[in-house]
Amino acid sequence: MRVAGFVRTDANLMLKHEAQERLLGVRNLGDIRYVESVTAVDDVFQGPRRQWWLGLRASL
Numbered sequence: 789m790r791v792a793g794f795v796r797t798d799a800n801l802m803l804k805h806e807a808q809e810r811l812l813g814v815r816n817l818g819d820i821r822y823v824e825s826v827t828a829v830d831d832v833f834q835g836p837r838r839q840w841w842l843g844l845r846a847s848l
Contacts, residue, residue: 796820811843
């Protein structure tokens, strides 16, 4: 039995300045999804697609 594997890479950047935080991130940087075929006739793609996010957090 052969089981294929995959590696998901995430990247995050956070900048803090006094009471503010700036956030930038990418989940699944390589946009990799794995294929699973257990008993289905066709392949089933699993795993999240690439997601970008940007945020700003501030304390008052």
